[in-house]
């Protein structure tokens with residue numbers, strides 16, 4: 420089986436050979452720990468990271484590493500720097516696009532390389548939290564037997580998103596968002612540096628402030644917006660990057676789907692509204708956009724589970740189990756196959772009859788409770804199991820429904836304050852018609868009609 424070439428060291432090298440064509444953020448990627456901005460706690464003299472990169476220990480002693488931190492704070496960058504210390508092969512996979520097949524191919528390649536040339540392989544796995552448990556399990560033998568040195572990056576808490584056998588075999592390094600001053604220094608370096616804009620343009624003070632604000636501690640975002648602003652300034656023939664040019668350039672760049680920005684919520688909202696509206700084709704369109712944007716399949720599955728109850732409810736009581744099964748399957752399988760599971764569940768929900776009666780029912784009951792409509796539980800329903808309960812009259816007069824021919828006793832269950840309130844108002848759509856009949860009959864029996 421061939422190793423995937425897409426994200427390999429060869430691709431990196433190609434980019435490095437043609438630096439003019441690589442994005443600014445890639446060109447400015449720190450090559451040594453000293454060029455890394457922020458992350459002071461990781462870079463202290465004598466820190467585990469320094470020792471790892473210091474190279475005093477042989478490659479075989481290098482442990483696997485998990486890098487946890489917000490986007491654009493240097494996880495991929497640190498992976499590159501660590502791998503240089505190992506002086507082995509560097510293979511990069513992204514859990515968004517790769518599956519078990521690709522992981523196996525890398526492991527096989529690593530074992531061959533050790534056998535043939537003694538060279539170690541560093542496997543950099545980006546966004547490991549997007550791998551299901553089963554997919555993460557496939558990495559274990561390679562990590563345990565040191566066929567590869569795994570460097571995994573995640574933006575999510577690894578205690579929840581990384582399986583514990585991997586976590587316990589790895590050094591966990593936590594990165595933090597860059598401070599505004601770190602970002603400012605980075606921008607200035609990129610403007611002046613020969614790998615960057617080579618001093619061809621000036622960056623005005625207010626434009627710099629704007630870029631720092633927009634970056635929100637994300638170095639990649641800072642450099643990407645700087646590049647867009649510089650491009651716009653050059654197009655206009657300006658010598659300085661002004662605030663006005665920066666604003667136009669950045670608005671322009673914001674059109675694409677940004678999974679961490681507002682569009683992430685807009686598209687997720689449109690997906691749910693399309694399901695609620697029974698437009699199956701629009702549903703699939705928004706689902707495809709979310710998948711294509713690299714949305715976490717578990718996030719999509721969680722939305723589907725909520726919709727199954729909120730919008731379909733008892734009109735099709737199989738909708739919720741369908742969505743829950745999809746969520747479980749997605750967690751076990753991950754992309755790319757998870758798209759099929761999500762599609763099946765989304766189609767089922769879009770085409771199911773709709774009822775929001777369960778949602779309205781609980782909110783009506785909650786509203787009354789929050790207004791103080793509560794009161795004592797009727798005595799005949801109270802716990803009669805402890806000593807002395809009988810003396811208090813607890814449980815007295817309670818009718819056991821199973822003893823009655825229809826299984827329903829005409830007795831009061833709710834406290835006086837809400838007795839007779841009807842919270843559940845079923846629709847007659849789909850399977851809920853049956854519930855509508857049943858609730859009418861049951862309420863009659865309870866009243867002794």
Ligand SMILES: Nc1ncnc2c1ncn2[C@@H]1O[C@H](COP(=O)(O)OP(=O)(O)OP(=O)(O)O)[C@@H](O)[C@H]1O
Nearest residue numbers: 444447448455456490491492493494495496638639
């Ligand atoms: N701490 C940093 N110091 C200097 N530059 C940085 C730092 N962090 C990120 N960068 C710049 O941002 C670019 C992207 O960073 P990197 O790929 O390391 O981020 P990441 O943490 O892996 O992000 P993501 O979680 O989105 O993959 C780098 O090429 C580099 O130019």
